[in-house]
Amino acid sequence: MQASDLRSRPIIEVKNVRKEYPVGDETVVALKRINLEVMRGEICCIFGTSGSGKSTLLNQLAGMEKPTRGEVCIGGVPISRLTENQLASFRQKHLGFVFQSYNLLPNLTATENVAMPLLFRGVPRQQREAAARKLLTRVGLSHRLDHFPKQMSGGQQQRAGIARAFIARPDVVFADEPTGNLDSKTTVEIMEMICSFARDYHQTIILVTHDPEMASYADRIVTLIDGEIVSNQVNNKERTHHEI
Amino acid sequence: MKRNDLMHMCLQNLLRRKSRTILTVLGVFIGCCSIVIMVSLGIGMKESQDKMLSEMGDLTIITVNAPQGGRGKAKLDEALVRRLKTISGVEAVTPKQSLEVDSVRLMVGTGNRYLAEWSSVVGLDTQAMEQMGYQFLSGAPAAKSGDVVVGQYLAYNFKDTLRPEGMNMVDRWTNAWSEDGSEKELPPPYFDPMQEKLTLEISSESGKFTVPLRVSGVVKEDYSKGSETSEGIMMSLGDLRKLLDKAQGNKKKAVPYDSVLVKVGNISQVAQVEEEIKAMGYSTESMESIRKPMEKEARQKQMMLGGLGAISLFVAALGITNTMIMSISERTREIGIMKALGCYVTDIRVMFLSEAGAIGLIGGVIGCIVSFIASVVINLVSLGPSVENLLPAILGGEGVSRVSVIPPWLLLFAVVFSVFIGLGSGYYPANKAVQIPALEAIKSE
Numbered sequence: 017m018q019a020s021d022l023r024s025r026p027i028i029e030v031k032n033v034r035k036e037y038p039v040g041d042e043t044v045v046a047l048k049r050i051n052l053e054v055m056r057g058e059i060c061c062i063f064g065t066s067g068s069g070k071s072t073l074l075n076q077l078a079g080m081e082k083p084t085r086g087e088v089c090i091g092g093v094p095i096s097r098l099t100e101n102q103l104a105s106f107r108q109k110h111l112g113f114v115f116q117s118y119n120l121l122p123n124l125t126a127t128e129n130v131a132m133p134l135l136f137r138g139v140p141r142q143q144r145e146a147a148a149r150k151l152l153t154r155v156g157l158s159h160r161l162d163h164f165p166k167q168m169s170g171g172q173q174q175r176a177g178i179a180r181a182f183i184a185r186p187d188v189v190f191a192d193e194p195t196g197n198l199d200s201k202t203t204v205e206i207m208e209m210i211c212s213f214a215r216d217y218h219q220t221i222i223l224v225t226h227d228p229e230m231a232s233y234a235d236r237i238v239t240l241i242d243g244e245i246v247s248n249q250v251n252n253k254e255r256t257h258h259e260i
Numbered sequence: 261m262k263r264n265d266l267m268h269m270c271l272q273n274l275l276r277r278k279s280r281t282i283l284t285v286l287g288v289f290i291g292c293c294s295i296v297i298m299v300s301l302g303i304g305m306k307e308s309q310d311k312m313l314s315e316m317g318d319l320t321i322i323t324v325n326a327p328q329g330g331r332g333k334a335k336l337d338e339a340l341v342r343r344l345k346t347i348s349g350v351e352a353v354t355p356k357q358s359l360e361v362d363s364v365r366l367m368v369g370t371g372n373r374y375l376a377e378w379s380s381v382v383g384l385d386t387q388a389m390e391q392m393g394y395q396f397l398s399g400a401p402a403a404k405s406g407d408v409v410v411g412q413y414l415a416y417n418f419k420d421t422l423r424p425e426g427m428n429m430v431d432r433w434t435n436a437w438s439e440d441g442s443e444k445e446l447p448p449p450y451f452d453p454m455q456e457k458l459t460l461e462i463s464s465e466s467g468k469f470t471v472p473l474r475v476s477g478v479v480k481e482d483y484s485k486g487s488e489t490s491e492g493i494m495m496s497l498g499d500l501r502k503l504l505d506k507a508q509g510n511k512k513k514a515v516p517y518d519s520v521l522v523k524v525g526n527i528s529q530v531a532q533v534e535e536e537i538k539a540m541g542y543s544t545e546s547m548e549s550i551r552k553p554m555e556k557e558a559r560q561k562q563m564m565l566g567g568l569g570a571i572s573l574f575v576a577a578l579g580i581t582n583t584m585i586m587s588i589s590e591r592t593r594e595i596g597i598m599k600a601l602g603c604y605v606t607d608i609r610v611m612f613l614s615e616a617g618a619i620g621l622i623g624g625v626i627g628c629i630v631s632f633i634a635s636v637v638i639n640l641v642s643l644g645p646s647v648e649n650l651l652p653a654i655l656g657g658e659g660v661s662r663v664s665v666i667p668p669w670l671l672l673f674a675v676v677f678s679v680f681i682g683l684g685s686g687y688y689p690a691n692k693a694v695q696i697p698a699l700e701a702i703k704s705e
Contacts, residue, residue, distance in 0.1 A: 081699060
């Protein structure tokens with residue numbers, strides 16, 4: 017009951033966002049006037065081919081770049097207007113990332129990598145590493161706790177990446193082509209994992225992909241072509257697909 | 261981020277690129293060594309110079325004389341003594357007055373066997389002697405009337421009246437130096453003044469009279485305080501006044517002091533105190549006039565040596581900057597990831613600054629240890645390599661002149677300076693690191 021209450025309120029609001037890049041003397045418009053709302057607890061897929069502007073949109077949503085015009089609010093906070101430090105502390109508390117190329121730090125062990133968001137928050141070492149070990153066990157890496165990234169397979173690295181994205185219990189997790197470098201069997205595992213985390217903690221997932229297969233995991237599919245939203249529809253078939 | 265996490269991360273990053281870190285540290289270490297060794301040579305030079313000067317006399321004594329050329333208002337009197345005592349930095353003041361009569365003879369021994377034909381007799385504030393820095397070789401300052409203090413070599417002024425002329429004095433000048441340039445042990449004088457009663461014979465216009473004197477102490481020769489510390493007699497002003505009155509007979513007149521000695525607490529205050537006294541209209545003398553130019557020269561040499569050393573440390577600083585820039589361009593993606601995960605900008609800055617600072621610190625500490633050892637080796641070579649010279653080579657001491665002197669402050673300074681060099685050269689790279697956007701994390705390879 018409460019869940020449906022929360023679900024009715026948008027956690028991400030994108031208002032009239034436009035993004036231009038200077039390329040040489042010309043200006044390339046990557047996003048034209050985007051308006052979008054994402055509800056709390058939703059798994060939202062931003063779908064598009066390469067060059068459609070989906071990555072640019074993700075950058076605006078996650079506060080990596082400032083839009084040329086318009087505003088992005090997460091949980092009511094206008095993140096496009098935060099300073100660097102405000103943004104850092106906002107990311108610590110509310111945002112998580114799963115990257116396409118995993119992006120684990122090569123000189124840290126799996127445990128240390130997963131514990132990193134808590135490290136930035138100033139959580140004491142023992143506490144944060146205990147939390148990291150617990151989460152790594154959940155993603156099935158209990159035998160890889162002290163391994164370095166290069167000693168792990170791609171799927172294992174991405175699982176550690178997922179653990180890292182969720183360790184601080186963020187409100188929103190951004191996943192940028194999270195299975196882009198993985199085979200199809202691992203892709204299914206990874207996607208199920210992301211979705212199960214999101215369901216457990218009622219978290220919002222923004223999934224960026226060009227793969228229609230992956231889009232099927234989402235509650236809502238937003239399709240982008242040439243910097244414009246061409247469709248924004250609720251995905252009905254996903255219910256049966258992953259609520260196992 | 262917690263401080264110990266930052267430190268842990270900093271060490272981890274330094275150890276990641278061991279050979280590069282070691283090479284950069286080596287640069288700082290060489291720079292630090294060259295500064296410390298160079299400055300220590302300068303200090304050693306100055307130390308032996310100071311030693312030489314202080315053997316010539318007390319460097320903190322100022323002699324105040326009546327103004328040159330005619331008699332002004334500025335008189336050497338009790339009022340002046342009181343005024344001098346109030347100057348800040350002045351520890352003690354004593355007036356000096358010499359016994360000006362036709363002749364002074366001293367006699368010692370049974371039947372006055374030993375005789376000094378001439379001697380300077382000076383009256384001063386005997387109670388202030390210790391404070392003034394008179395060094396007593398034996399005995400103590402004169403405490404009561406009739407007591408005197410004599411100079412170190414007074415006894416050598418006496419001749420033995422029972423021996424033939426030409427062979428009746430102990431010579432302390434010829435053959436005083438041995439062939440290798442060191443001072444030889446002096447032959448003993450005929451008597452020990454502490455053990456004998458002196459008889460002072462004064463002749464003046466009003467006649468001749470003798471006074472018995474008891475020697476209460478012997479002071480070390482010190483030319484900054486006057487020649488009486490060598491071959492004269494010092495007594496209280498009161499005693500001297502009585503002798504003068506007696507010698508002058510009926511024509512009693514007030515005689516001003518010959519000079520006033522001022523003892524300054526610290527050598528660094530001498531110039532200032534001297535300046536102040538000069539401003540009062542008196543002429544002054546002190547070892548300062550010799551010490552100043554010598555010190556200036558020594559300082560110039562020290563600056564030159566230190567500057568040479570500093571050049572290599574600055575080269576090392578460039579090395580640190582280079583290393584940090586390299587490591588930042590290697591870690592661009594990492595920094596982006598950390599930012600994306602919510603690392604504060606300040607933490608990133610602190611991380612890189614502390615890496616650069618740590619390189620400086622490690623280089624500085626190793627540099628200090630090595631230059632300390634090098635300094636001891638240099639000193640051992642100059643003192644002669646033997647085990648008993650080891651301690652003087654490290655700590656110095658009375659009569660040991662070291663070539664290289666490393667005071668504790670120099671080590672501390674070198675370490676702090678190295679750390680600052682590290683931080684300074686890490687500043688630009690750290691700023692570069694801070695500007696790396698979180699977007700770097702998302703860029704695909």
